[in-house]
Amino acid sequence: MSTFPSDIEIAQRATLQHIRNIAEKINIPEDDLEYYGKYKAKLPLSLQSESPKGKLILVSAMSPTKYGEGKTTMSIGLTDGLNCIGKKAIGVLREPSLGPVFGLKGGAAGGGYAQVVPMEDINLHFTGDFSAIEKANNLLSAVIDNNLQNPKYSLNLDPKSIAWKRVMDMNDRSLRQIIIGVGTKANGTMREDGFNITPASEVMAILCLSKDIEDLKVRLGTIYVGKTLEGKAIFARDLNVVGAMAVLLKDALKPNLVQTLEGNPAILHGGPFASIAQGTNTVIATKMGLSLGDYVVTEAGFGADLGAEKFFHIKCGQSGLKPDAVVLVATVRAIKHHAGLSAEEFKTENTNAIEKGFCNLEKHIENIQKFGINPVVCINAFPDDTQAEYEVLKALCLKKGVTAIVSTAFVEGGKGSAALAEKVIEEINKGQANYQPLYQKEDALEHKITTIAKEIYGARSVAFSPKSKSQLKMINDLGFNEFSVCMAKTPASFSDNEKLIGRPTDFDITVREFEIASGAGFIVPLLGDVMRMPGLPAIPNAERMDIDTNGKISGLS
Numbered sequence: 173m174s175t176f177p178s179d180i181e182i183a184q185r186a187t188l189q190h191i192r193n194i195a196e197k198i199n200i201p202e203d204d205l206e207y208y209g210k211y212k213a214k215l216p217l218s219l220q221s222e223s224p225k226g227k228l229i230l231v232s233a234m235s236p237t238k239y240g241e242g243k244t245t246m247s248i249g250l251t252d253g254l255n256c257i258g259k260k261a262i263g264v265l266r267e268p269s270l271g272p273v274f275g276l277k278g279g280a281a282g283g284g285y286a287q288v289v290p291m292e293d294i295n296l297h298f299t300g301d302f303s304a305i306e307k308a309n310n311l312l313s314a315v316i317d318n319n320l321q322n323p324k325y326s327l328n329l330d331p332k333s334i335a336w337k338r339v340m341d342m343n344d345r346s347l348r349q350i351i352i353g354v355g356t357k358a359n360g361t362m363r364e365d366g367f368n369i370t371p372a373s374e375v376m377a378i379l380c381l382s383k384d385i386e387d388l389k390v391r392l393g394t395i396y397v398g399k400t401l402e403g404k405a406i407f408a409r410d411l412n413v414v415g416a417m418a419v420l421l422k423d424a425l426k427p428n429l430v431q432t433l434e435g436n437p438a439i440l441h442g443g444p445f446a447s448i449a450q451g452t453n454t455v456i457a458t459k460m461g462l463s464l465g466d467y468v469v470t471e472a473g474f475g476a477d478l479g480a481e482k483f484f485h486i487k488c489g490q491s492g493l494k495p496d497a498v499v500l501v502a503t504v505r506a507i508k509h510h511a512g513l514s515a516e517e518f519k520t521e522n523t524n525a526i527e528k529g530f531c532n533l534e535k536h537i538e539n540i541q542k543f544g545i546n547p548v549v550c551i552n553a554f555p556d557d558t559q560a561e562y563e564v565l566k567a568l569c570l571k572k573g574v575t576a577i578v579s580t581a582f583v584e585g586g587k588g589s590a591a592l593a594e595k596v597i598e599e600i601n602k603g604q605a606n607y608q609p610l611y612q613k614e615d616a617l618e619h620k621i622t623t624i625a626k627e628i629y630g631a632r633s634v635a636f637s638p639k640s641k642s643q644l645k646m647i648n649d650l651g652f653n654e655f656s657v658c659m660a661k662t663p664a665s666f667s668d669n670e671k672l673i674g675r676p677t678d679f680d681i682t683v684r685e686f687e688i689a690s691g692a693g694f695i696v697p698l699l700g701d702v703m704r705m706p707g708l709p710a711i712p713n714a715e716r717m718d719i720d721t722n723g724k725i726s727g728l729s
Contacts, residue, residue, distance in 0.1 A: 176583070179283045180728050183291035186433050194431045198262060198464040206426065208299050211290050214426040215439070217384055217456060224462030227600050228493060231471040231550075232480035232540070233501040234533040235673070236663055237509045238276075242283060242552045242582065243501045246589070247471045248432055249286035249581025250499065250550070250596065253589030254467055255436045259597070262465035263288065263438040266453045266473070267428070268295045269302065269371045269445070271343045271706055274714040278729040280443075284582035286589075288430050288438045292725050301379075302341050302370050302443065304424035308392075308417040309375045313338045313365075315413045316397060320354045320361075327406055331363040333398035335688055337704075341370035345707030368704040371445045375417070377658075377692035379424060380442040380454045381490055388425060389418050391691040396650070405650055408691070427457040434586050437465070446473025448660045448704045450482045450694070455491040474663035476500060476536040477628050484543050485609055485624075486656045486694055494607045496600045498540050498547040499592070502533050502576075504557045507565065510674045521558045530568045531675035535666065537572045539628050544606040548595050549576035553583075613654045617644065620657045621697055625681050629666045635682045640697070643686040652690055660687075661699035668700030 177185070191213045192202050206214035231247040247263060254261035265288070268280035279295035281288050288294060297303070316336060319327055331354065340347065347367035354361050370376060374395060382388040393409030400406060408414055427441040441457035444450050451473035461468040472479025480498070488494060504526065505518040511529030513522070533549070540547040549569050551562060562578055569576040577595050580588030599605075610627055611620045618634075625631040636644065647653070661681075664670035668681045687696040687704070698704070708714075717727035 178729065179287065180291060180725065182285060182433070183287055183289050184724070186289055188289055189431060189435050191429060191431070194435065194437050195429060198260070198437050200464065205429070211430065212293060212299060213429045214299065214423060215429055215460065216426065219463060220456055220460040221463040224459050226462035226465050227467050227496040228458070228462060229467060229469045229497045229499065229596060230480065230483060230495040231469060231499045231501060232476040232536070233474070234506055234536050235475040235477065235510065235665065237506050239505060239509070239515065240277070241501055241503050241506050243471055244280050245283040245286045245582055246499070246501045246550050246552055246579055247469050248282040248288055248438070249579055249586065249589040250592055251438065251469045252286060252432050252434045252436055252586025253581065253593035254469070255434070256586035256590050257593050259467055259593070260465045261436070261467040261469060262461040263432065263436070264453055264457050264461040264468050264470045265438060265440050266471070267298055267301060267440050267443040269369065269443055270296070270341045271369050271371070273728070275343045275706065275712050276709040278713055285433055285585040286581040287433050288440065289433060290430070292728060294430065294440065295728060298440070299428050301424040301428070301441070304420050305373055305375045305379060306339055306341055306370045308420040309339045309370070309373045311417055311420065312336060312395065312408055312411070312413055315411050317352070317354050319411060327410060328400045328402065329397070329406060330399055330401045331361065334363070336395070336397050338365065338367045339370045339373040340367055343369065343706045343708045345703070345705060348703060348705045366705070369706060371443050372448045372704040374689040374692050375421070376442065376444050377450055377689055377694070379421060380444055380450065380452065381487070381692055382425070383455060385418065385422070385425060388421065389414055392417050393691070395691040396688045425456070427454065427460055446479035446482060447663045448702060450486045450658050451479040452483045452487050455487065455493070458493060459491070476539055477666055478659070478661070478663055480540065481624060481628050482658060484607065485611070486658060488607065489609060489613070489656055490693060495545065496605050497596050498545050499550050499596060500533070500536055500540065500547045501550045501552055502565070503552045503554060504561050504565065505554060507533065512673070519556045521560060523560055523564045526561050526564045527568065529674065530565065532673070534568070534572060535630060535675045537569070537574055542610060542627060544608045546599065546604065547574055548592070548599055549574055550592050551576055551578045553578050553580045613656070617647065617653055617655070617657065617695060621659070621683065624657060624659055629681065630675065630677060631667065631681045632678050633680045635680055637682060637684050639685050640683045647686060647688060647695060652688065652695060655690070656694040658689065658694040658696045659699060660696050660702050660704065662702055
């Protein structure tokens with residue numbers, strides 16, 4: 173029996189088109205392309221319209237499991253499926269982070285025959301955007317500490333108040349809390365610091381929400397650094413470093429054009445995680461896609477309780493974008509997981525487990541409907557699934573007023589998502605999507621947090637630790653009370669406890685502390701024990717990777 177090829181084997185066997193041919197399909201002049209080799213190109217910001225005419229399709233998912241539900245694969249498959257039925261569609265997605273690539277989750281270029289390519293380049297460094305974001309973030313860190321040791325130019329910063337952290341695009345739990353030396357060897361001091369992973373950097377968030385270079389600079393300048401010993405708030409603009417940070421980001425601000433395995437255009441730009449950041453690609457790339465194509469397929473990270481909620485409240489709230497359709501990705505094995513079954517039990521047909529575990533998907537469906545949109549459910553097919561399980565799942569979805577379509581894009585590419593594409597177009601043509609946020613910017617931060625916790629998570633109440641209460645008072649005193657909320661919590665559960673699978677009830681969530689992202693326009697409540705610098709698993713993916721003398725990479729997924 174033949175073995176299905178790995179993702180990297182499929183990608184390496186593919187014959188790629190020159191990127192100028194991909195650009196031609198969406199009417200981009202060759203002179204507008206900034207080549208990064210034959211298969212990647214940067215695009216100028218002038219290609220985006222402030223009022224684009226395309227239709228926006230958001231792909232989200234049920235609560236994920238460690239086995240992976242294939243949301244990116246289904247997003248790429250839907251893009252190919254739309255093109256397969258004659259629509260001019262562009263996939264607009266996030267860039268992968270090296271943390272998951274070398275950690276547990278792997279890359280983020282799709283899978284099977286629904287991938288964006290060149291897969292190796294996309295997953296490894298790509299066009300250097302993450303590096304630029306990391307360097308801009310850490311330049312500010314260096315300037316902050318430099319200011320502390322130069323009395324002549326000092327802003328009199330209180331070292332204990334400094335809220336800005338360094339970043340690195342790698343999972344390294346040892347850097348979460350560090351002690352650094354400040355000053356000369358003869359007259360130095362020590363202070364506490366720490367690292368976040370690059371996708372959680374506020375610079376990443378700012379890049380993803382900026383509309384142009386001027387907006388980028390304003391937002392960079394608004395980054396909150398800390399307070400003086402006299403209690404005055406200090407921002408990045410006070411350190412005269414905004415121009416230099418913008419210089420480092422000048423190319424990273426431009427979206428990246430690549431292609432799917434079927435030669436359809438895909439724009440990749442930005443890469444914040446959804447569990448600890450806002451989880452969606454850049455506003456610039458999304459508007460550019462909507463300006464160049466008739467349909468844009470974009471995704472929001474992890475489950476809809478994280479990525480989709482942040483897409484609606486943060487990205488849509490700040491950009492004016494509104495989705496015309498939402499697709500929720502589900503798998504039979506994830507449904508079984510939320511019914512309490514083990515991985516070994518996934519292989520056996522169990523319609524009772526589908527009925528029991530549906531509660532998780534059901535809550536996500538209800539949440540999307542609360543925003544004024546009726547989603548389409550995409551069932552990502554796996555070999556152990558049975559038709560009987562599909563029929564039960566479809567019937568349960570119909571009872572919630574939504575249609576579920578099976579996609580075989582992983583093994584069949586665009587053809588495998590053609591039926592899904594038809595259904596999504598049908599929903600868009602109904603014109604019934606009426607996006608509405610669940611909170612308003614003038615609402616108190618406590619109200620915004622409680623609204624998300626109760627309406628989206630299903631929590632009974634929200635508790636605030638003594639530290640978070642003190643920080644919340646400071647946030648309000650700084651005038652940041654109209655900011656959006658970017659919850660940081662486990663993606664494995666609606667609650668802040670990853671062990672509470674399915675659809676938990678009668679639970680409380682606890683806000684441990686806050687991080688401020690004033691340049692991005694949101695506040696980050698940290699729930700439970702979630703960390704903004706992940707750690708590596710016992711056996712990381714890095715141990716399986718290699719490259720031969722011909723430059724061929726293996727072990728990348």
